[in-house]
Amino acid sequence: MVQWYPGHMAKAFREMDEKIKFVDLVIVLLDARVPESSFNPEVAKKFQNKQVLYILTKADKADNVETKKWCKHYEQKGNFVIAVNSKDNQTKKIVMRTITKALEEKRKKDALKGLKPRAIKAMVVGIPNVGKSTLINNLAGKKVAFVGDKPGVTKAQQWIKLNQDLELLDTPGVLWPKFENPIVGFNLALTGAIKDDILRIEDILDYGVKLLHELYPGVLEKRYGVSEEYIDDYITHLGREKKLYANKEIDINRVCMLILNDLRNGSLGNITLDRIQEDINE
Ligand SMILES: Nc1nc2c(ncn2[C@@H]2O[C@H](COP(=O)(O)OP(=O)(O)OP(=O)(O)O)[C@@H](O)[C@H]2O)c(=O)[nH]1
Ligand SMILES: [Mg+2]
DSSP states (O other), X not given: OOOOSOHHHHHHHHHHHHHHTTOSEEEEEEETTSTTXXXXXXHHHHTTTSEEEEEEEOGGGSOHHHHHHHHHHHHHTTOEEEEOOTTSTTHHHHHHHHHHHHHHHHHHHHHHTTOOOOOEEEEEEESTTSSHHHHHHHHHTSOXXXXXXXXXXXXXXXXXXXXXXXXXXXXXXXXXXXXXXXXXXXXXXXXXXXXXXXXXXXXXXHHHHHHHHHHSTTHHHHHHOOOGGGGGGHHHHHHHHHTOEETTEEOHHHHHHHHHHHHHHTTTOSOOOOOOOOOTTO
8 A cells, every 4th residue: 555645644634624614715726737636535525515716836837728728627617716826926916816706705695694794714725735835925925834845844734814804724735545546646746746755756757758758749858859769668768868877777766856857847848747538518
């Protein structure tokens, strides 16, 4: 059994229950590069009866054409959705405006009931490393939460009062115990939501290069100068080309890390790994 669901994650998952009852809005962060793989079906069950805002993060690293399709997909299901770069300084304005829109109806209903407007409580949830704390810091305009380029940085829930009208709850990233589709695990590993030492890096990258070749033919060849004709054995060919040896043998680990880092930091270009299954009737 691959252990990407350690005890602290199970605890963080349970701890959501206590808060979710009292929040007015759940802000669900999805990684724009893998919107489907980063959707946690177990957490989704918890917010079935809540107002939800979907935010696709890391849109600056994703394929813009695909991001638009994903936004449309969630909109058509009746959700509020935006795609952002959480580090950009335009993002605050867009997010605040959308939060207001998402809560408009509730405010009207409250007013009709004669309830006095009170501070909105919103809970920010999402898989590890998706950018929850980064977004909260951006909205707060200062560093209020720890951020790091690895999964599992936020260890405990934390309320952040943005202003008189809005309080946000930062939560630790959680995955779910079983991926129905093993591809989800690979996609999450490629984009950095699962710690690098959990799945075999060679398996992740073997899948990764083939997927890149299929979705973005020529991208690997352009970056590394190694023909994609050799896609079935790309890691070995690239290791030889780059002379990445350890004890006269190709250092598979280093080759894998090279591709992985390039993919994650955008050196392979804007990439989206999850595709919407086009509905034939559409
Ligand atoms: N390019 C880009 N990087 C981002 C974006 N949002 C977050 N990051 C980076 O992603 C990494 C993870 O960000 P965090 O905010 O710590 O992620 P988190 O969801 O709080 O992670 P956990 O607390 O571990 O669950 C950091 O290196 C951020 O700088 C984004 O929209 N674009
Ligand atoms: Mg965090």
